[in-house]
Amino acid sequence: MRADEIRALVPTGASIAQPVATIIEAVRAGGDAELERLEAEFGAGTKAPFTASGGALADDVRAGLEVAIHNVRAVAEAGVDEDRLVTLPQGHSVKLRDVPVRRAAVYAPGGRNPYPSTVVMGVMTAQAAGVDEVYVVGAPHPVMVAAAELCGADAYFAVTGAQAVAALAYGTESIPKVDVIVGPGSLWVQEAKRQVSAVVGIDGFAGPSDLTVVATEGADLDALKADLAGQGEHGEGSLTVAVSDSQAILDALDAQHGVLVADMDEALAFVEELAPEHLQIAGEAAEALAPRIRSAGCLFVGSSSGTAFGDYVAGSNHVLPTEGAARFASGLNVRHFRRRMAEVRVGSAGAALAAAGVPIAEAEAFPAHAASMRLRQNPRP
Numbered sequence: 039m040r041a042d043e044i045r046a047l048v049p050t051g052a053s054i055a056q057p058v059a060t061i062i063e064a065v066r067a068g069g070d071a072e073l074e075r076l077e078a079e080f081g082a083g084t085k086a087p088f089t090a091s092g093g094a095l096a097d098d099v100r101a102g103l104e105v106a107i108h109n110v111r112a113v114a115e116a117g118v119d120e121d122r123l124v125t126l127p128q129g130h131s132v133k134l135r136d137v138p139v140r141r142a143a144v145y146a147p148g149g150r151n152p153y154p155s156t157v158v159m160g161v162m163t164a165q166a167a168g169v170d171e172v173y174v175v176g177a178p179h180p181v182m183v184a185a186a187e188l189c190g191a192d193a194y195f196a197v198t199g200a201q202a203v204a205a206l207a208y209g210t211e212s213i214p215k216v217d218v219i220v221g222p223g224s225l226w227v228q229e230a231k232r233q234v235s236a237v238v239g240i241d242g243f244a245g246p247s248d249l250t251v252v253a254t255e256g257a258d259l260d261a262l263k264a265d266l267a268g269q270g271e272h273g274e275g276s277l278t279v280a281v282s283d284s285q286a287i288l289d290a291l292d293a294q295h296g297v298l299v300a301d302m303d304e305a306l307a308f309v310e311e312l313a314p315e316h317l318q319i320a321g322e323a324a325e326a327l328a329p330r331i332r333s334a335g336c337l338f339v340g341s342s343s344g345t346a347f348g349d350y351v352a353g354s355n356h357v358l359p360t361e362g363a364a365r366f367a368s369g370l371n372v373r374h375f376r377r378r379m380a381e382v383r384v385g386s387a388g389a390a391l392a393a394a395g396v397p398i399a400e401a402e403a404f405p406a407h408a409a410s411m412r413l414r415q416n417p418r419p
């Protein structure tokens with residue numbers, strides 16, 4: 039099966055675009071009253087199964103989350119860029135400042151299974167980016183609420199679905215408008231994020247989970263089979279693919295799709311086109327292949343490196359580009375919460391810059407632009 043044929047099997051948000059638009063408009067116009075009405079009608083929150091009580095975490099879960107919190111923060115912090123000062127030949131300077139947004143929200147899915155791990159991935163990355171206020175939204179499952187507290191999130195809003203995204207994008211009486219919304223969630227949540235992306239930053243469209251395993255001679259097939267079963271656990275729409283130059287290996291791995299290749303060049307070409315969310319490469323060819331991979335959400339190298347470690351505690355982020363978006367998009371990282379802003383100081387370089395800029399403005403027939411530059415030929419106080 040070709041990579042594009044495999045991708046065509048995954049559902050998109052197109053079929054629910056109209057009802058999602060209706061929900062967004064209702065919340066934008068009606069605020070909390072509409073949000074409450076929609077939550078009562080569609081909200082998944084109160085239907086979630088409760089496995090913890092009173093927001094308490096079992097000791098081992100808390101200890102695990104603390105490891106995750108530390109590792110996710112450490113990896114995220116490594117992605118923060120410094121300000122850069124560029125001095126230019128005309129004598130002026132442009133500083134490239136790297137600034138965090140003020141408010142961000144992490145959507146943590148909790149309809150089918152609660153995802154405290156997603157709370158960690160989102161909140162710690164936003165905090166590492168320097169965001170002032172970080173909120174979590176989603177079903178108020180005690181484990182997720184407790185995880186949000188452990189991460190030091192600023193608030194937990196128990197709203198769900200497209201209406202939650204609309205509330206965060208436009209603000210309501212009780213929910214502040216945010217600058218960035220990230221995180222996975224149902225198709226409704228993702229379609230809503232896509233529709234509000236003109237007024238708020240989003241991380242991308244998170245579709246069903248997928249894992250591709252490239253296995254060559256020497257790979258631990260039992261471990262890889264367990265990894266494929268793990269991602270298959272996400273249910274409907276999740277995609278598992280095995281790629282190998284050995285039919286015996288493909289048979290042993292038993293993925294949803296088995297792709298027999300002649301050699302590792304063909305394996306690489308297939309993987310680059312599929313651009314999997316998770317890519318595991320194992321066996322004797324793994325280390326040589328790793329530096330040649332570009333288009334994977336997260337790359338796991340060697341039979342020990344199971345995707346489930348990345349889902350929870352390795353420190354890499356588990357909010358990753360799906361549906362082939364790894365061709366152009368990155369996993370959740372501090373850049374989703376930070377922006378670059380140039381800061382310009384012309385000082386005494388006005389004459390030199392005007393000499394270059396005025397002719398361009400005149401060529402564009404913008405005399406007022408030209409005049410504004412000419413005025414600075416002599417430095418101003």
Ligand SMILES: N[C@H](CO)Cc1c[nH]c[nH+]1
Pocket residue numbers: 153155156247269349356357358
């Ligand atoms: N595999 C999911 C998407 O990368 C993340 C996750 C959360 N819990 C378990 N797994």
